[in-house]
Each structure stands twice: as structure tokens, then as C-alpha cells.
Amino acid sequence: MILTLSCPDRHGIVAAVSAFLLERDANISDAQQFGDASSATFFMRVVFEPADGDPEAAIRAAFAPLAERFAMDWTLRGSAPRRVMILTSKFDHCLADLLYRWRIDELPMQVTAVVSNHPREQIGHVDLGDLPFHHLPVSAADKPAQEAELLRLIEETGTELVVLARYMQILSDDLSRKLEGRCINIHHSFLPGFKGARPYHQAHARGVKVIGATAHYVTPDLDEGPIIEQDVERISHRDTPEDLIRKGRDIERRVLARAVRRHLEDRVLLHGTKTVVFED
Structure with a gap:
């Protein structure tokens, strides 16, 4: 799955996203991030393999409160072309x-x-x-x-x-x-x-x-x-x-x-x- 997000830049965003995926036993295979100093905006893309039996809908619902806390504009997409x-x-x-x-x-x-x-x-x-x-x-x-x-x-x-x-x-x-x-x-x-x-x-x-x-x-x-x-x-x-x-x-x-x-x-x-x- 691929998670992308942008939000106001602040401490703890990477840690919060990583901790969320760790708690769900997901395996991160690629992660990139960028902080735009001119607009104080943070961007991130994370590719991960969810744990067996952890459906996209459940991940999406569980991530929503974290996204709201950081005021994220985010997407989560599976592997379907x-x-x-x-x-x-x-x-x-x-x-x-x-x-x-x-x-x-x-x-x-x-x-x-x-x-x-x-x-x-x-x-x-x-x-x-x-x-x-x-x-x-x-x-x-x-x-x-x-x-x-x-x-x-x-x-x-x-x-x-x-x-x-x-x-x-x-x-x-x-x-x-x-x-x-x-x-x-x-x-x-x-x-x-x-x-x-x-x-x-x-x-x-x-x-x-x-x-x-x-x-x-x-x-x-x-x-x-x-x-x-x-x-x-x-x-x-x-x-x-x-x-x-x-x-x-x-x-x-x-x-x-x-x-x-x-x-x-x-x-x-x-x-x-x-x-x-x-x-x-």
C-alpha cells in the first residue's frame, strides 16, 4: 500500500506515522519526506506491506484520527492499477x-x-x-x-x-x-x-x-x-x-x-x- 500526505510542518509527524504502522505490524519498504521551509508544509510518501488480514478499510479508519490531529491531506491506496x-x-x-x-x-x-x-x-x-x-x-x-x-x-x-x-x-x-x-x-x-x-x-x-x-x-x-x-x-x-x-x-x-x-x-x-x- 502507498500512503501519501501533506500537512503543516511540526515535530513528530514521521514518528507518529511510523509508530502507527509498527503498531499494526506493517512493514515499511520505502519512505520519503520533504519539508518546504517557505510554506512550512511537510510532505511524505510511505510504501508498506500491511500485516496479513489487515484490510485497507480498517487501516484507513484507524489512520483518520492521526491524520486529523496533524491536519493532514492524505491518501491511502492499494495495489490495484x-x-x-x-x-x-x-x-x-x-x-x-x-x-x-x-x-x-x-x-x-x-x-x-x-x-x-x-x-x-x-x-x-x-x-x-x-x-x-x-x-x-x-x-x-x-x-x-x-x-x-x-x-x-x-x-x-x-x-x-x-x-x-x-x-x-x-x-x-x-x-x-x-x-x-x-x-x-x-x-x-x-x-x-x-x-x-x-x-x-x-x-x-x-x-x-x-x-x-x-x-x-x-x-x-x-x-x-x-x-x-x-x-x-x-x-x-x-x-x-x-x-x-x-x-x-x-x-x-x-x-x-x-x-x-x-x-x-x-x-x-x-x-x-x-x-x-x-x-x-
């Missing part, structure tokens, strides 16, 4: 990479569906196998209805995480709010610079020496959600916008995969407009 829906458009590299990592058991998730605003035959060279696929075309006139259908699918399938794998549509403020903290986007730029459309062309016009990609949680503020993962690659004056796009595809797929995996493993804790990410 998260249910994930992947949204995409015509670009297939991020989708293909996520599905490959899922199939080799690198990403502990259950794919509930692949959704696109384009027909299946237009999504590159991806083998979807027997995964449920939904074509939800969208235009300015029918965007509210399309998003209502998308939200219905999310709720109907019990989806816990939505991944925008180069889904080239901007979610409405309303849908973004409903998915806050459980929707990850890959932006083909090193945010907060070069937001919006054609970021590689913007970067080329500015003569940048590195390009990057950013995986972040979706919020109503476009491309300004809490950042989970970023990476960069050096380029030169010889590189064309097409070279940047080619190199960028590789950065995008690995940045998104790392962000998704860290979310699935409960390594990402929200901290206002930022995140605390416990490395593996």
Missing part, C-alpha cells in the same frame, strides 16, 4: 509509447479507452488491439456536447486519470476544473516559455539553444498547471523547425511517460501551483 483514459489527435508517438510501456508492464495502469477527435484510421501507426476506441469529433459549435460525452465516458468507465497524449484540443474551463489533479497534458515546449500554438517555430525564431517538453496537470489556466516533469535537448543554428519537431517528439514521449508513471505510483503531491515529486 489505476484506470487511465488516453486522449489523442493525429500525432501518434506519445500514444504508441504509452501503450508499449503499458504492454511490457512498465506502467501499472488499466487502459479504459482511447479517445480521439479524429477517426481511428487517421491516428498514425498505432496498434490499439482490442482497446475500446471512441471517435468524438469536435468543432466550435458542438464543443460543449462533445465534452459532455467525454465526461460521460470518463465517469462510466471509472477512469481515474486522463492523459492528453498530444490531444490538440483545449479543454474548457469547466471540464478542466472537473479533472483538476487527474488530467496530465504533454506540452511540446519547455514551459512557461513558448506557450500556445507552434512552439517549435517560436523557439526557432528566437534562436534557442535547447528545446524541451513539459508534462503538467491541466487547469483552467492554459498551459500553466502544476509541472510534473520536464526534459531538454541541445540544438544548434543548423537545426530547422522540422529538426526541432523530430527531436521534440522523442523528448515529449519520454517526459509524458515519466509523468504518468510518477502519478500512477503516487509520487506526485500537489503544492499550490507546484508539485513535490518523490523520485524512484
